[in-house]
Amino acid sequence: MSSIENFIDQPIWDDVEPIPQDDGPDPLAPIAYSHDYSRAMDLFRAITRKKELSERALKLTETIIELNPAHYTVWNYRQQILTAIDYDLNEELNFVDSCAEQNPKNYQVWHHRQIVVDKLNDSSRELPFINGILDDDSKNYHAWSYRQWIIKRFNLWKGELTFVSSLLEKDVRNNSAWNQRYFYIFNNPEEVTEGIINSEIEYAIEKIRLTPHNISPWNYIKGVIEKSGKSIEILENICKELQNADIRSPHLLGSLVDIYENRARAGSNKDKQEAIKICTLLADEHDIIRKKYWEYRKHAIAAY
Amino acid sequence: MATHPSPAEFAREKHVSYLKTCLEILPHEYESSDTNRMTFAYFCLSGLELLDVLDSTLTPERRRVWIDWIYAQQILPNLDKPAENEQLCGFRGSPFSGSKFDVNGVRDAQLPVDAANLAMTYTALCCLLLLKDDLSRVNRPAIINALQYLQNEDGSFSQTYQSMESDIRFVYCACAISYILNDFSGFNVAKVLDYIKKSQTYDYGIAQSPDQESHGGSTYCAISALRILNRIDEGLLSKDKTIFWCLSRQISGFQGRPNKPPDTCYSFWIGGALKLLGAFDLIDFDSNRTFLLTTQSRHGGFSKWPPELNRFAEWIKYPSDLLHTYMGIAALSLMREPGLVDLDPAINISKRTIDRLINESVFWRE
Numbered sequence: 001m002s003s004i005e006n007f008i009d010q011p012i013w014d015d016v017e018p019i020p021q022d023d024g025p026d027p028l029a030p031i032a033y034s035h036d037y038s039r040a041m042d043l044f045r046a047i048t049r050k051k052e053l054s055e056r057a058l059k060l061t062e063t064i065i066e067l068n069p070a071h072y073t074v075w076n077y078r079q080q081i082l083t084a085i086d087y088d089l090n091e092e093l094n095f096v097d098s099c100a101e102q103n104p105k106n107y108q109v110w111h112h113r114q115i116v117v118d119k120l121n122d123s124s125r126e127l128p129f130i131n132g133i134l135d136d137d138s139k140n141y142h143a144w145s146y147r148q149w150i151i152k153r154f155n156l157w158k159g160e161l162t163f164v165s166s167l168l169e170k171d172v173r174n175n176s177a178w179n180q181r182y183f184y185i186f187n188n189p190e191e192v193t194e195g196i197i198n199s200e201i202e203y204a205i206e207k208i209r210l211t212p213h214n215i216s217p218w219n220y221i222k223g224v225i226e227k228s229g230k231s232i233e234i235l236e237n238i239c240k241e242l243q244n245a246d247i248r249s250p251h252l253l254g255s256l257v258d259i260y261e262n263r264a265r266a267g268s269n270k271d272k273q274e275a276i277k278i279c280t281l282l283a284d285e286h287d288i289i290r291k292k293y294w295e296y297r298k299h300a301i302a303a304y
Numbered sequence: 305m306a307t308h309p310s311p312a313e314f315a316r317e318k319h320v321s322y323l324k325t326c327l328e329i330l331p332h333e334y335e336s337s338d339t340n341r342m343t344f345a346y347f348c349l350s351g352l353e354l355l356d357v358l359d360s361t362l363t364p365e366r367r368r369v370w371i372d373w374i375y376a377q378q379i380l381p382n383l384d385k386p387a388e389n390e391q392l393c394g395f396r397g398s399p400f401s402g403s404k405f406d407v408n409g410v411r412d413a414q415l416p417v418d419a420a421n422l423a424m425t426y427t428a429l430c431c432l433l434l435l436k437d438d439l440s441r442v443n444r445p446a447i448i449n450a451l452q453y454l455q456n457e458d459g460s461f462s463q464t465y466q467s468m469e470s471d472i473r474f475v476y477c478a479c480a481i482s483y484i485l486n487d488f489s490g491f492n493v494a495k496v497l498d499y500i501k502k503s504q505t506y507d508y509g510i511a512q513s514p515d516q517e518s519h520g521g522s523t524y525c526a527i528s529a530l531r532i533l534n535r536i537d538e539g540l541l542s543k544d545k546t547i548f549w550c551l552s553r554q555i556s557g558f559q560g561r562p563n564k565p566p567d568t569c570y571s572f573w574i575g576g577a578l579k580l581l582g583a584f585d586l587i588d589f590d591s592n593r594t595f596l597l598t599t600q601s602r603h604g605g606f607s608k609w610p611p612e613l614n615r616f617a618e619w620i621k622y623p624s625d626l627l628h629t630y631m632g633i634a635a636l637s638l639m640r641e642p643g644l645v646d647l648d649p650a651i652n653i654s655k656r657t658i659d660r661l662i663n664e665s666v667f668w669r670e
Contacts (some may be wrong), residue, residue, distance in 0.1 A: 023375055024405040026369040027432070029345035029400075031330045031338060041338075045402030048417045068336045072467065073400070076416040111468045139564065145516055173561040179517040182506055187515065215552065217563045223506025292586045293551050 001151045007063055008039050012056055018042035019049060022177045048077060053084035057095045062095065073277035075112050082116075089120045098127065104133050110142045114149060123154035131163075138167060141178045147182060157188040160240050172207050178216045182223055195230045205238050211244050218251040232258055257297065264304050316355065316643055319633060321340030322604030323351045324361060326626055331348045339421070340375065341398035347630035348426035349434040352382065353654050354633050356645050371446030374428050375441050378409035379420045381503050389413050391453040393446035394420025394481075395428035409443075419464045419552075420447075422454060422477040429484045433657050434551055439665045444485045451490030458501050459492070460513065471512045472503055476525035478510030479532040480651055484655040485669040493533060500526045500539045507562070520553060522559035524573040527649045531580045547583045550574050554587055568599045568628045571635035576649040579638055589639050596632050606634075640651035 020042055033041075038061050047057050061078040064071055074303050082092060096113045103109055117126060130150070133143045152155060161184055167177040185200055186192060204210060204221035207214070225232055235255050257278050264272035279298035283291045327348040330341070338343055352358040360369075377396050382389050388408045392413045403410050404507050410418060425447060432439060446592045454461045454474070460476035460527040475496055502514040503526060509518025510526040525548070529537040540546050553559050557566035558574045571592055578584040598610035605624025637647040646655040 019402040021399055022401065022405040024369075024373050024407075026373065028370045028373045029330050029341060029348055030313045030326055031341060032332045033335055033338075034332060037335050037338075041400060045417075049402060068338055070336050071339055071400075072464070072469070073339065073419075074415055076467075080416065107469055114468065123646070133555075139561070141512070141517065141519065144407075145513070148515055173563040177515050179505065183515050219507040221563065227506065284341055289556075289588045289591055290551055290586070291588070293548070296586060302410055 007059065008036065008043060013043055016043055016046045020297070025034055036069070037064070040067065044074065044077075055085060057081055058087065065099065069099060069106045070108055072108050074107045079115060081113070089116050092116050093120075093125060094116035095212065100129075100133060104137060104140055106144060107142065109233045110146050114146065118153065119152070123150055123156060126150045126154075127156065134167070137170060138174050140220045141176075144176050144180060147180070152187075155189075157184070157190075160184050160188070168207070172211050173214050173216060175219075178220045182220060184226060185224070193227075197224060197230075200224050201230075201234070201268065208238060209242070212247045212249040212252055215251055222255075231263070235259065248281070248284060248286050250290075253282050253286055257282070257301075261297075261301055264294045272301060272304060312594075312597060314597060314636065314641060314643075318600075318604035319606075319629065320352065320355050320357050320604075322601075322624065322629065323355070323626075327352070330626075338400055339397050340423070342374075342395065342424045342427045342431065343397065346434075347626040349431055350653050351630045351633050352643050353434055353649060353657065356570050356643065362435070369615035371432060371435050371437045372407040374431055374437075376407050376433075377404050377428060378425070378441075379413045379418060379441065380409045380411050380443055381412055382413075382444050390446065390449055392419040393443065393450040394422070394425035397424040397566065403482070404426050409441075415465065415588040420450065421464045422461060422474045422481070423448055423463060424482045426477040426484075426649045428563075428658075429481060430651070433484070433653060433661055433665070436660070439484075439667060442485070442667075444487060446669060447481065448485060448487050451482070454478070455491045455495065456545065457495075458502075458514075459495030459497075459612055461491075465500050472500070472510070472522045472525045472529075473512070476529045483532045483651065484661060484665075484667075488533075493535075496533070497535060497539050498528065500530060500543060504546070507549055509543055509662045510546070511563075517561060518549065518601075520550075520558065520570040520573040520577075523550065525575045527577045527580050528652075531650050538582070543581065547581050547586075550581070551583070551586055551591050552576050554592065556591045557591070558598075559614060565609065566595060566634070567574040568596060569607050569631035571596055571606070572631040573636050573639070578648040578651070584638065593636070593639060593641075596635055599632060605629040610618050 008071050040060060043060055044064060047060065058078065058081045061074050063080065064074045093116060096109060096116065100111045100113065117123065130143050133140055136231050151160060164181045164184060167174055185196065201221060201224060203216045204224065205215040208221070221230065221235065227232065236259055237254050239256050257275050260271040260275035264275055276298050279294045279301065283294035287294060328598045334344060349358060352361055367657055377399065379393050380395060382392060392415065396418060399405065403412065403418060413419060415521040438619040453465055456470050457461060460470045460472065461478045462470040462476050470608055478491055482490060483579050500510070503511045503522065505511050507518055508521040511518050512522040530536045537543065553570065553574050555566055557568065558570035559566050560570045575584060575587065578587060595610065599606045599619065601607055601624035607622035607624045609620045609622050633644065637644040639651065640646065646653045647656045651658060
């Protein structure tokens with residue numbers, strides 16, 4: 001007998017009249033519920049009708065969440081119970097820890113954690129917890145979203161750049177980590193100086209040299225250049241350097257198209273021809289899946 | 305090495321029977337989608353419509369009882385004290401709260417157990433249209449009025465009243481609902497534009513909320529919302545760069561984020577976004593189609609990923625599911641796969657259903 005079955009069939013529920021779901025005569029897309037889920041929900045319907053906020057109701061929500069962690073109404077009711085019975089929120093975090101480990105991509109678990117930690121007003125467990133989740137999946141969207149909230153809410157900027165750098169050391173293609181780097185640089189309370197911008201540009205160039213076919217540092221460097229009001233022309237050196245080393249990454253060639261197109265727009269025929277030539281290379285050899293795009297770019301540039 | 309197990313052809317009949325089966329009874333694993341049941345009904349109905357068999361599948365009697373079932377999920381203003389639950393109006397995803405089944409809807413809704421959900425209101429309206437209802441029993445003023453309570457200060461929307469789950473997905477739902485009901489007076493459009501602008505990232509994709517990573521699903525939601533509002537040029541910081549971001553996600557099929565593997569659903573999310581941006585013809589049709597066909601399951605339906613070789617050189621297939629089945633079919637419809645009905649990429653139902661909305665529903669006829 002499972003522990004769930006055990007709990008929902010115990011005599012402590014004898015005073016509760018279960019309320020079955022009324023799905024009408026011919027329901028649309030009915031779900032083949034398990035016995036346990038139906039029974040637990042029948043009890044849930046009954047106790048919410050009575051507005052019972054008790055220990056056993058808390059345990060019941062735990063049972064349902066185990067079967068259906070996306071049941072936002074059950075989570076919401078659980079939050080009411082926690083407040084009503086003044087439940088130990090550190091104990092609650094233990095529960096959320098195990099829920100999140102089993103369902104790391106579930107919205108409700110993360111929102112619940114946010115509510116609990118906000119109330120607890122203590123972030124000490126949070127970064128180690130998030131790091132554990134990111135260890136398993138370093139691109140978990142919910143984990144990154146929560147991480148941004150926790151950093152802002154508790155002013156945990158210190159150490160974040162080191163953390164992000166360590167993730168990029170492990171996997172330089174982790175776009176989530178690059179995004180977090182951008183978030184850190186432009187949102188932390190420190191002033192964004194020219195020195196910081198230059199060092200970020202250097203950092204990205206170093207990673208581009210390491211993996212010229214990796215789109216993430218290319219996007220990052222362009223983002224930093226644009227945000228800081230610099231010109232994309234500053235990428236010409238690294239592009240030429242890689243080109244001379246016989247590297248033909250679509251991101252490198254695409255960046256050259258952008259640079260030459262700017263100059264073509266300003267009237268340079270030489271750059272116009274160069275841009276057209278690279279578009280052809282991209283369309284025919286180096287980025288064939290986007291052939292139609294590069295041909296479209298080529299025609300647009302030719303029309304200047 | 306074992307031969308690749310995926311059929312090279314679109315297994316139309318298998319998808320039809322998969323969707324018909326799910327419509328009658330959703331397998332046990334959908335228990336965890338109990339609160340979103342309406343969405344899964346929508347995947348079945350809209351999928352069968354795109355496969356051009358919905359009409360022939362349903363008798364008028366079946367349509368009638370299912371229309372009634374959907375109206376039984378409508379949360380209506382309390383008759384005596386409408387102000388008490390006006391924030392909760394709209395549709396819920398299923399009758400899990402325990403109220404009595406009533407084809408006239410729910411009049412005594414209370415938080416937290418009974419509240420409408422924006423995604424469920426959107427998919428309920430789509431289901432009604434797919435079942436050829438004229439929306440005459442939809443309480444438009446109540447739904448439009450509730451939107452103001454669901455929009456947050458930053459412009460985003462919460463899925464239910466007072467929920468923390470608020471992001472660009474529900475911005476899209478609010479726009480699609482307002483379009484279907486032909487009434488945009490329920491929310492602040494300027495704030496929506498601001499929120500969408502702030503959710504654009506340094507690579508010009510769009511994130512689920514500001515500062516997060518750009519993502520195919522949220523990019524679709526934002527662009528579709530802008531298209532419905534007729535504000536694409538105003539809402540995008542650079543339409544060209546967003547188009548390039550979308551095109552850059554194609555690696556055979558489409559990935560949802562840079563450096564992630566391709567996944568069936570992004571052929572729709574990103575394909576739909578590109579269609580709305582007028583740049584869909586720039587994708588590589590053949591690679592996309594080939595990828596999608598490899599994600600078909602032997603038993604009907606699509607899975608998230610194509611089969612993978614394990615270390616014993618055996619092909620491991622991923623199971624199909626309703627979301628990826630619907631998105632796979634919708635993605636193929638965008639490419640005009642023979643035998644599929646044309647899709648309206650903004651509302652995500654067939655174009656002929658949109659025609660019926662405009663010509664026959666009570667809110668457009670007036």
